[in-house]
Amino acid sequence: MITTAVAEREHYLNASYGIKSWLLTKDHKRIALLYLATITLFFFLGGAFATLIRIELLTPQGGLVSSETYNKLFTMHGVTMIFFFLIPSIPATLGNFFLPMMIGARDLAFPRINLLSWYLLVVGGLLALFAMLAGGVDTGWTFYTPYSTTYSNSWVIATALGIFVAGFSSILTGLNFIVTVHRMRAPGMTWFRMPLFIWSMYATSLIQVLGTPVLAVTLVLVFCERVFHIGIFDPALGGDPVLFQHLFWFYSHPAVYIMILPAMGVISEIISVFSRKPVFGYAFVAFSSVAIAVVGFLVWGHHLFVSTQSVYAGMVFSFLSYFVAIPSAIKVFNWTATLYKGSISYATPMLYAFGFIGLFTIGGLTGLFVASLGIDVHVTDTYFVIAHFHYIMVGGAIMAYMGGLHYWWPKMTGRMYPEGWARLSALVIFLGFNLTFFPQFILGYLGMPRRYHVYPDEFQVLHVLSTAGASVLAVGYLMPMIYFIWSLRYGAVAPANPWGATGLEWKTASPPPVENFEETPVVTHEAYDYSTVMGEVIEVG
Amino acid sequence: MKLASQAHVHAETLARREQFDTAEQQRDASTLGMWVFLITEIMFFGGMFLAYSVYRTFYPQVFAVASSSMNAVIGATNTGVLLCSSFTMVMAVRAAQLGQRKAIITFLILTLLLGLAFLGLKGYEWTLKFEEHHVPGPSFHLDGVDMQGPAQIFFSLYFAMTGLHALHMVVGVGILTWLLIATYKGKFTAEYMTPVDIAGLYWHFVDIIWIFLFPLLYLIDRHLK
Amino acid sequence: MTMSQQVEHVDSVTTYAVVWIVLLILTAATTAVAYVDLGAFSVVAALTIAVIKMLLVALFFMHLRRSTHLTRLVVLGGLVWLMILLMLSFADFMTRGWTGVPGR
């Protein structure tokens, strides 16, 4: 606000200065950057845990760390990556930044609650961090009772509390998005003119709002059981540990869709822009997001097939699980069909999108394996499941997150990233990822159980392959870290619309002004109408 | 430019925030936001209702005996107190709709007092539980059942459910106090009373939770006793 | 979309008072009915009364009867999701032991 001398245009980054202008900001764009910094930190922390795990697994006898430490490593890897990176990743950064802009709003409906959400994530993160530094937690990210309530001697309480607090961050973000989409759309921005990213963010928010409270109360009960020694899941009193699993997975299965739905939204945007065509079957892609969010709540019992859940419930949950496959398949087919007769650019975001579709296809198809009762009995709790969900969460969600970051980087920072390095990193990540996780499918079917510190010799070759892949993957993730920071200073200055995209976020300057738009936009076209932008000069950085 | 727009906003209405175009949009957004928040609360308590239902199905007799050991008079009285507070709360909202500042204050104070009365009775009831050894733990004992384990589960659920409900009441009391101060300062008018309105929604919701807790915890098969 | 909702309409004190009295009567009723042996219907009676009370509070005190379709949809959604949680969980708890094999 106190811009001076130079004729530099005022935008959200230079409108005010100082620590306070960031820590007390109510601007969704600045809050998005706060989130970006926070979750990047957690990503590298979780990555460090993963690195140690992979190094440890190079040898079957487990020489590097003790069993106790190993158990803490995979627990903290899971907790960090899931609750403090993946859940907030796309919604809280890209969603926070672009959801209001894409519907033509000046901000989210509740900017102060938005800031509060960030603080909650930070407080939750600090609690979890405290637990890790104080000695760590060894229950697995799943906190199964009675191990977590009675037998574990680690920092369960602080970690659970941290996740509980971070959960409210997630709930409030979802709430904010839902209200914003309902109440803050620009004139003419009807539901079926909304970009598909908004549809998927909306569906995600539904899950956050409906699912997270159940996790919260479950953690409260675990907390009470540990602290006050009351017994709700305690088998010694006649309690049922499987009830805990029902409650836990009621949230934690849909939570997978909190991670993947926003990714799908990002991919819809990227695929459209870089083939310069509207997404094939817009309505099907839009509704499939909502369908995934809804059906995703009906399938949690497929995590309990061998838990002593009743056989009949197992069958019901297996049956329902296949209904998630259909909307997922619809999306993949529609994205692929969008490419048909398009004008396909090989810009970095598009490479990530290609990678996403491929890896998500493999992740999704192996999901069919684990949803099938007969196969799941054999592969559940083995590396097959590990490989499957990493294909979804890393191959899917993180690929899309990286793609989205590259795609919107010019808008967020006003600078272009170096295209050559970026393409290289996309390739390295893709190859490293496959080398890391594909061997784990084989390991899993061979019977290698998950969470094993020491393992039989015959699995070593595949573990070594996996670790080799992980080191490639690590390089792939470090590269963007470096060139993104580099680009802030040395990157080419980004034009308002470098990709020839149609979304409202590209109709304003890069970086956007504090109020997002000089004047409230009026929407007259459906989404992805590229004839409207062909008149604009398109410069590709 | 930002200054200018802010000035413009302030000129139109004191209470409207800059991300909204109209006061009406703001009110709709706030109300919707509160309702969405309330469904998260449904799911939050829903987890405990599930645990309750499961164990009541497993151990019906134990639950009946344990429930009958509760003081139904306190429970019923507290239900009445909470319903009265809902009535005074809705009267406060009504007064706000009509812009009657003094009436808002009166009804808010009444609601606050009733809320505190509820919490007081609740606290008293809990101290009784300690005296009766009905608090889960090593010294737990419930007469009339052999299965002390499931009986402890009942009281674990009792403390968890009423505890979290009471916590919501405490938050509600905090909100009411804030409202009271804001009303006293004259922040609300007939045109702008959204905070009173949505605080009312919250208060009534907490009431509804209790409406279910009361029969489920206090009134299982009392005729057996 | 941004059309306003209930606020224009102010319910009368009588309406609120009547609802309040009915709520108190229902509380007395639910307490009384617990002392009567209705067998399995005890639960049904208790829950029916509770649901009626909930509806009274929601419709009148929370102004749900004058609210937008969207608000009603939100409430309905919350209740449906609660039912999903309860019913699918009970798909397990109710069918345990059907096979006659322990733990299956």
Next chain:
Amino acid sequence: MGSLPLFPEQASTFAPEVDHLLYYLLAVAVFFTVAIFGAIFYFAIRYRRRSDRELPLVIHGGLTLEILWSVIPFGLTMVMFTWGASIFFNESRPPADALQIYVVGKQWMWKLQHLEGQREINELHIPLGRAVRLTMTSEDVIHSFFVPAFRTKEDVVPGRYSTTWFQPTKPGKYHLFCAEYCGTRHSGMIGWVYVMEPRDYENWLNGGAPSGSLADQGAKLFESLACSNCHKPDGSGRCPTLVGLYGKNVQLASGATVKADEGYIRESILQPTAKIVAGYQPLMPTFQGLVTEEGVLQLVEYIKSLGPQPGAPAGASVPVAAPNKR
């Protein structure tokens, strides 16, 4: 290092069934993966952007295609469901003549008991070709009994019995893993399953020096805990007779009936008042804390041996009351 296995051994009747389902799933997965990757590569090259100003033809979608690529995958997945569910259902129904073995999991070992009285730790010897049924429980946290070569896995949960079964088809030595994370030395909770030719198995059984059969051990426990004071074989005691109890439907005081399976017997020992037999008073004290999970299993086996089969040894009897939780 050095060996690189790619496929697990098939050593039970389930293994080929599960693997055949796997082949079907693999075929579907490979087909779609190749199709999607192929299409992406082909389109990406064929329709690459040749000029920055080109504007492709707008295609909004096609209903026929959408229906086609919803319905066909749905059909394929329903095959997966049905096929998988039928295998699963078989896995949950052990045949009546299966060899009974009892398993107790604890941090971090497997304790197994044979009917003949042999006890093993982290090793299980079983005969080739005979269906084996495991009744399992845990002393502490949740474990999971997993034999990859058999393609079977089932959690072992404290406070209740779980069941799994398999029929080995190939002699050999196979991994036994705990598959549910159970604490510090989770990865040390492993062992071997030895599938032996029936004759070798007989030799092995006779080789040990057990203190009588499992039922005998249970009978001793039954005496030492003074159960026989009340549970008399002729039903004359204050408690119901236990003769022929196993597998029967028991009429309870609450009006319900319950099948007297292992879980019911276990509950009745540890939580006697949970299910009172019609016509009896809730007199029995709990034996929780007085008898270990292994001891309970011995009692269960003893009570089963009093069962309806004609040749069963005579003994005291009395049922108890209570379902499958402590």
